[in-house]
Amino acid sequence: MTVETHIDRARDRVAAERDATADERRAYERFRSALASIPTASAPTGAGGGGAGFGNGTGGGPGPSAGGVRAIAGATNAASTDGCRRVREAFAETVRPHSVPDGSDGEPLLATVREELGDAVAVALSPKTDHDFTRPVASAIASAVDDRLAELAVFDRTLEREAASLRSAGETVRETTDWLSTADETPLSALGFDALRRRHEALGERIEACEALLAERQADLDRTASRGAAVGVRQRSTVAYLYDDFTVSYPVLSTVARLVETLRECRRAVRDHLVRRA
Template sequence: MNGSTAVHGALECIDEERTAVTDRGAAFETFARRVRAVPAERPVSTVSGHATAATPVAMATERSTRETTAATAADRCVTVREAFAETVRPHSIADHETDESLVETLAAELTEDVAVALATETGWTPALKRAVLESVATRRREVESLQELLRSERHTVEDAIDSIEEITAWLRSTADESLLQCDFDALRRKHERLEGYRSRLETLAAERQAQLTESTNRYGRGGTQRRTVVTSIYADLSVRHPVLSSATRLNEICGGCQRTVRAHLTRRV
């Protein structure tokens, strides 16, 4: 059954997504570690706690210090951007069909304010460092949330496969039986069994529909429907909702078999 194939293919999609999400989480963890290793300094004007005499030598020294500090701060912004490009960016743009600049990726992952600050190299200050790490922490929480959703999704698909395989196995085992050779009681039992299978499949589909309307915070506060995330996971399959497709198709098959059995029952009355 094509639907059965689709629902089995769903497991492969989930496992591929879990690997990608795990790698993304590891990339953010590595990036955070490298960011923490880059020291941040306050602007020179706020470092000294006492006034400096306005002599030519002192002014020249202060100007030189400012220039050196600014250059160092700019270099550290570059260091952070390079760390991001080497760790997070490959995972962020993996599914993109068009080129995206580093600044655009920074904005997408770490907010526009952080991206602008790093791109303009205005200074690697404690505040900017803190903002970068806070953005990373948010992304890592989203990764954990998605990992939890994928674990739940795999459990759902596995349960669906168990039911589908049980029903299809019974259908195949009885495919070669002649209904003409079945007595009334045997036909009635077949009819009741098919009715039970159809009820299970309808319940499976209804529960799946309800599950798809649940919210997930993958995309930040407020989240989005689970349906959106699931559709993305199964984008490479021939059907976007393999569980629903399989349950619906198998229910139709059971319905057809049940109508055939019912027709034989009515002839025996």
């Protein structure tokens, strides 16, 4: 017999997402290397640390804004603006294709920077604000990249856990459906009383195994992968993202719950035969 399952499709989805995440992590590594190779400009005199100050709150002008960036009106030079331009180009060549995978030009580059690395970095790199590409600016961008790499590492950990959970569930479902298919080859009317009793017991054991799988899956969904105190990703959030376009929100729970229902129907049929022969 065949029981509808979404688990195989879910495994394909997770595998594709793990590949995409690995590609994105490599892209960030390339961007970080490119960032390190771009010369920084000297801080303009009297500007409190450069055209964009990061986090020290010293010097003239207003204090730091979100992410530690504050815009300072003042002179820039060709080297500093060229540095920001080169950072934007490096980002466009490495990270952007993975953030906008269809190659669409509809999203402005700085909007992608803001989405990936935050408002502070987007402001620092904007050509409209003419920030200097100073060492503090470069350091802050590198820090944002490290944070993003940490997030991707944690996300991949949730994907790895999801892949393991899907493998385990898939093995249980496949073994159970294979057993049902073999059992269905012999009509209940052809079984003796003892064979019916053994069939009834076997169905009960498989129902218990599937119910244990459902409980284990629920526990998996409530787990959180983390890296230190700063980054944490709940498994349930990852699952919601992965299967957003599926016809069911929880492929494993849906498949196993349906299998349990099938097993119970089979057990009721066996029990009816047992009662009639008692």
